[in-house]
Amino acid sequence: MADAGLTGPVLSPAARQVLATWLDQVGAALGGPARLRARIVAELDDGVRSAAEQHLATGVDPLDAARAAVAEFGDPDTVAASFHGELTAHLARRSGTALVGSGPLVGIVWLAALVPPLWPPRPAELLGAHPLYLAVLAVAVPAALVAITLTGPLGHRLAHHPAHAARAATLAATACVVGDALLLTTFAHTAVATPTALSWPAAPLAVAVSATRLVLAFRAARRCSGGSPIRVAAPR
Amino acid sequence: MRAEALKGHLDGLLLAALERGPLHGYGVIEALRAGSGGTFDLPTGTVYPALHRLERAGLIRSAWSDGPGRRRRSYQLTPAGVTALADQRDGWRVFSRSVSALLDAGPWPTPA
Numbered sequence: 001m002a003d004a005g006l007t008g009p010v011l012s013p014a015a016r017q018v019l020a021t022w023l024d025q026v027g028a029a030l031g032g033p034a035r036l037r038a039r040i041v042a043e044l045d046d047g048v049r050s051a052a053e054q055h056l057a058t059g060v061d062p063l064d065a066a067r068a069a070v071a072e073f074g075d076p077d078t079v080a081a082s083f084h085g086e087l088t089a090h091l092a093r094r095s096g097t098a099l100v101g102s103g104p105l106v107g108i109v110w111l112a113a114l115v116p117p118l119w120p121p122r123p124a125e126l127l128g129a130h131p132l133y134l135a136v137l138a139v140a141v142p143a144a145l146v147a148i149t150l151t152g153p154l155g156h157r158l159a160h161h162p163a164h165a166a167r168a169a170t171l172a173a174t175a176c177v178v179g180d181a182l183l184l185t186t187f188a189h190t191a192v193a194t195p196t197a198l199s200w201p202a203a204p205l206a207v208a209v210s211a212t213r214l215v216l217a218f219r220a221a222r223r224c225s226g227g228s229p230i231r232v233a234a235p236r
Numbered sequence: 237m238r239a240e241a242l243k244g245h246l247d248g249l250l251l252a253a254l255e256r257g258p259l260h261g262y263g264v265i266e267a268l269r270a271g272s273g274g275t276f277d278l279p280t281g282t283v284y285p286a287l288h289r290l291e292r293a294g295l296i297r298s299a300w301s302d303g304p305g306r307r308r309r310s311y312q313l314t315p316a317g318v319t320a321l322a323d324q325r326d327g328w329r330v331f332s333r334s335v336s337a338l339l340d341a342g343p344w345p346t347p348a
Contacts, residue, residue, distance in 0.1 A: 082281030156293030
């Protein structure tokens with residue numbers, strides 16, 4: 001959708017370079033997912049250009065207008081650091097949602113990997129035979145739901161800091177890593193001891209799904225715990 | 237006025253700025269500056285993340301529009317945001333009446 005308000009007075013190439021340099025510095029100092037960083041930078045691009053256009057309208061020359069705009073918007077590292085809370089909340093919510101969404105898929109493929117007499121699948125019986133995995137679910141599911149809840153409207157009403165949601169997401173992701181490792185270990189043991197207890201090709205599919213989720217959950221746990229930090233550069 | 241002096245009232249101010257119609261982030265900063273006679277000149281690092289937080293809370297929603305070489309993200313109130321703004325106004329009226337009653341009452345204890 002075209003917005004007529006987006007066609008302001010033209011800034012000089014030198015003025016545009018001042019704005020572009022400032023935006024590059026903010027972008028470099030931001031952490032988090034690439035797509036989210038790009039959206040933040042795009043939003044700030046429009047904002048700082050609007051500020052420059054406002055200054056230009058007062059009669060200053062374009063270069064001074066651009067310098068005034070970036071001064072008004074502030075130090076790039078400070079601006080980037082101010083987004084830390086929202087980036088944390090975004091990561092926590094995305095991780096929690098992905099973990100909750102992937103749970104049924106992982107469950108279904110592993111149930112499909114089992115041949116009769118456990119077909120039709122009886123999840124309660126299966127979980128009872130693997131109490132460790134039941135313990136993992138008892139931790140992962142509530143923690144993921146807490147991460148989602150704290151980053152939504154209820155979290156806002158309770159004035160929860162995004163760090164709480166990040167801790168819940170870290171716990172959920174870590175539990176999923178343990179859970180998938182348990183499933184893969186169980187598969188390896190069964191494949192050696194009683195290979196006829198497995199259904200092919202469902203079993204390799206289940207292994208691929210769990211292995212993939214293990215890697216993604218590990219990365220999510222690192223990011224949410226700050227191990228793969230949302231980078232905020234030291235003040236220049 | 238420094239941003240930390242607005243603690244607890246920032247959400248209400250941002251929602252009020254959007255009451256008349258959609259605004260982009262810098263537009264919200266300008267609206268607060270103009271509407272307060274220059275008293276509230278809030279930094280980028282306060283306003284933009286707060287707008288994202290309010291969107292995550294469901295009180296405002298954003299939409300992108302395109303122009304030559306740039307994209308604009310504009311925010312507007314949701315029905316929940318309209319309700320939240322009304323609640324903020326009610327809360328402010330009670331708070332400001334109470335503070336004014338105490339601050340305007342003169343030194344305490346009142347002299348005999």
